[in-house]
Amino acid sequence: MGGILPPKSLHLVAVDFVAVTTGYEFFQLRYDARGRRGFTTLQKxxxxxxxxxxxxxxxxxxxxIRMSERITRESLYTLSRGVVETFGDVYLQKPSLHDLQELAVGSKNDVSVLDQSLIFDDLLNGKTPDAPFTVNGNDYKYGYYLTDGIYPQYSTFVKAFRHPVEERDNFFKRRQEGARKDIERAFGALKAKWHIVEHAARLFDLETLRYIMYACIIMHNMVVEDKGRSIAHYIPTEPRHVQFQPGTTEYLYRVVDIQDASKHIQLREDLMDYIFYGTNNDNE
Structure with a gap:
């Protein structure tokens, strides 16, 4: 293994390969028609x-190691898929309501996932927990994402002003854009460990790319946990959220609630007042 992986990357391999490869015929040692041994599980x-x-x-x-491009591609795909299917429930779990409550108001960042629609599917279906909070005296049911101007006016999006005029608007724009940098830094840390993330993606199909990205995220989370820096822990007995079927009254109500442009505007106004006047009072 030392001849394939650079020494500095060995600390990144925190995966139980036995658990990942079990059940995949591809990883089993095989022999060709002439009796020559193929690549081992560890080599793949x-x-x-x-x-x-x-x-x-x-x-x-x-x-x-004289491994063909076809075998290498299949190794990458199958390992990534194995990591996701074996550890996804633990390391890609949805945040619990307790996890969300640990985040301060204004700390939720821009959405950066492979399938943006899945975020709202989970929110509409009730798979993602609601994150009720109160700001500036008004109650809100869902969490929110800090986004740029191309996103629609949903009650779960908070956008900065494109051309702010007032001092309050300028202050909020700086704070909003500064907070959005957090996810970019997190993605930068991911790219620093897994360089495949920052290279051209045209070599792989969408399914393979999805598995690769999720596998890198999972293994990154494993490393963070191994270093004792994780902030949330998997609780398999945590109660499941109430889920709603598409087309039901409850589901349609959530659609209307999320796409409410008036709540989008009101939330931004409340956050601006809370951040601007709250900060100024603290400085006095």
Whole structure:
């Protein structure tokens, strides 16, 4: 394995390969028609990890262990899929209401996921917990995302002013854009560990890309947890949220509530007052 992975990346491999590869015929040791032994499970996993860590092209593995591009691609896909299917429930779990309440008002960042529609599917279906909060004396049912101007006027989006005029608007714009940088820094940390994330994606189909991204996120979370820096813990006995079927009255009510432009405007006004006047009072 040392001949395939660079030494500095060995600390990133915190995956139980036995658990991941069990049940996948591809990872089983096989022999060809002439009786020659194929690649071992460890070699296939190490090749896939190297591509993730180094961001190299699949055809480069031929220089290391004479592994064809086809086998390398399949190793990358199957390992990524195995990581997601084995550990996704734990390391890609939806935040609980307690986790959301640990976040201060204004700390929720711009949405950065593979399938944006899934966010609202989960919110509309009730798979994601509601995150009620009160700001400036007004109650709100859902959490929100800090976004730029291209997003619609949903009650779950908070956009900055494109051309602010008043001092309050300028102050809010700076704070909103500054908070959105957090997710960019988080994504930068992900790219620093898994260089495959920052390279061209045209080599892979959408399904493979989805598995690769989720696998990198999962393994990043594993590293964070291993270092004792995780802020939330998996609770398998946590009660499930009430879920709503599309087309039902409850579901349609949530659609209207989320797409309420008046609440979008009111939330931004409340946040601006809370942040601007609250900060000024603290400085006096």
């Amino acid at each position: 996993c190490a090749a896939a990890i190297r591509l993730m860590v180094m961001g190299e092209s699949p055809d480069t593995m031929d220089d290391y």
